[in-house]
Amino acid sequence: MTSQSTANTPAADQIRRAPKVLLHDHLDGGLRPGTVVDLAREAGYSSLPETDPDKLGLWFREAADSGSLERYLETFSHTVGVMQTRDALVRVAAECAEDLAADGVVYAEVRYAPEQHLEGGLTLEEVVEAVNEGFRQGERRAREDGHRIRVGALLTAMRHAARALEIAELANRYRDLGVVGFDIAGAEAGYPPTRHLDAFEYLKRENNHFTIHAGEAFGLPSIWQALQWCGADRLGHGVRIIDDIQVRDDGTVELGRLASYVRDKRIPLELCPSSNLQTGAAASYTEHPIGLLRRLHFRATVNTDNRLMSHTSMSQEFEHLVEAFGYTLDDMQWFSVNAMKSAFIPFDERLAMINDVIKPGYAELKSEWLFRQTASTSGSVGLEG
Numbered sequence: 001m002t003s004q005s006t007a008n009t010p011a012a013d014q015i016r017r018a019p020k021v022l023l024h025d026h027l028d029g030g031l032r033p034g035t036v037v038d039l040a041r042e043a044g045y046s047s048l049p050e051t052d053p054d055k056l057g058l059w060f061r062e063a064a065d066s067g068s069l070e071r072y073l074e075t076f077s078h079t080v081g082v083m084q085t086r087d088a089l090v091r092v093a094a095e096c097a098e099d100l101a102a103d104g105v106v107y108a109e110v111r112y113a114p115e116q117h118l119e120g121g122l123t124l125e126e127v128v129e130a131v132n133e134g135f136r137q138g139e140r141r142a143r144e145d146g147h148r149i150r151v152g153a154l155l156t157a158m159r160h161a162a163r164a165l166e167i168a169e170l171a172n173r174y175r176d177l178g179v180v181g182f183d184i185a186g187a188e189a190g191y192p193p194t195r196h197l198d199a200f201e202y203l204k205r206e207n208n209h210f211t212i213h214a215g216e217a218f219g220l221p222s223i224w225q226a227l228q229w230c231g232a233d234r235l236g237h238g239v240r241i242i243d244d245i246q247v248r249d250d251g252t253v254e255l256g257r258l259a260s261y262v263r264d265k266r267i268p269l270e271l272c273p274s275s276n277l278q279t280g281a282a283a284s285y286t287e288h289p290i291g292l293l294r295r296l297h298f299r300a301t302v303n304t305d306n307r308l309m310s311h312t313s314m315s316q317e318f319e320h321l322v323e324a325f326g327y328t329l330d331d332m333q334w335f336s337v338n339a340m341k342s343a344f345i346p347f348d349e350r351l352a353m354i355n356d357v358i359k360p361g362y363a364e365l366k367s368e369w370l371f372r373q374t375a376s377t378s379g380s381v382g383l384e385g
């Protein structure tokens, strides 16, 4: 099993340079702390718990570290609070694209809920256009810095609210104009995805794509509804599918009907290890279900969820997994190809990313790894790091 092998274990700088694919990242969960402070000052937003960027970054991380999804979500009032103007949205989106690119992410789908950014008088369309403009600016600035990234937006509807159909229609209107799909998010318990069936049925009729946050704070019934009632293409988290997998004392494994369906149908799981530790969905990295799901060849992907609240990045997530499971460059490539296969852009574009960017990127890193090994065993000076 490659995941247990010590072969080609990547060093931190290789993890950062490896081409990574991110499917689950919230725009309002990934601001730079300094930007939150700047935007709050500009907008006269006076409710921030700290105004020093370092202290504020720490505050987000600690406040989100509550063991409960509901408390975790409370921290978003401050980021959403400062994202109410066109300029703020453009800046946040541009910095998001730049930060991801600098971290070696080559393709990202970043989500946000347009309905949460209307307090300053913007329309839903103006919100989408501002964010798109920011992503394009960030892609350009990243390219100038020598990084290549493509960012698509996912429009989220909040599951406790009642605007899902309207947001789904918005996602459809901006399809091919920067928006690649739809999502629902927010507190899971008490707000089943079936409340928004009209939105999902509309998107299916339009041949559009959507993912649903499910199987994070709530277990199998939520996953089952998301797939079998709503028809989700992917599962946001889906980590609790583990509840339908039995590992016996002798090491043999039995999958229940739902877990079998998820694996057989290659349903992508947008797994977010650090976020799960904070909301209590997993106890530690070594105990995180991603280890078993990868071994069983589920369509598992690695994601950040909220870089600010979880004080993380794609590289950081992989560093934790490399340490916990001994993952190699082969494992990283497997996760990245899985994610790219599961993206919502057209098949030919996904294939081009896999063949022209991801595979060559890992091939180069693997040959570099071999060179480092040879250099260190022959006593000569190898590459740094």
Ligand SMILES: O=c1[nH]cnc2c1ncn2[C@H]1C[C@H](O)[C@@H](CO)O1
Pocket: 026, 027, 028, 029, 069, 073, 076, 080, 111, 112, 113, 116, 156, 185, 186, 187, 213, 216, 275, 305, 306
């Ligand atoms: O992990 C999550 N689960 C459910 N909802 C979430 C999670 N992370 C962020 N959100 C919510 C809070 C944001 O304001 C919203 C849109 O990005 O999505």
Ligand SMILES: [Zn+2]
Pocket: 024, 026, 185, 213, 236, 305
């Ligand atoms: Zn999420």
